[in-house]
Amino acid sequence: MRCRHFRSGCGQTTVEFVTVAGMLLLVLVMLALLLYTFREYGGRVMDLVGSEYP
DSSP: OHHHHHHHHHHHHHHHHHHHHHHHHHHHHHHHHHHHHHHHHHHHHHHHHHSOOO
């Protein structure tokens, strides 16, 4: 009886860990995409500012 309860708890812990790890990975990917977008936009703005347009 005790073993079943332990295994059930262990499985729940694993599922929770995988869920939280997946969400953390998703947030990190979204932040990386946001950073990439802002860097590209910033580079374009700097190119426009630095250009010698008459």
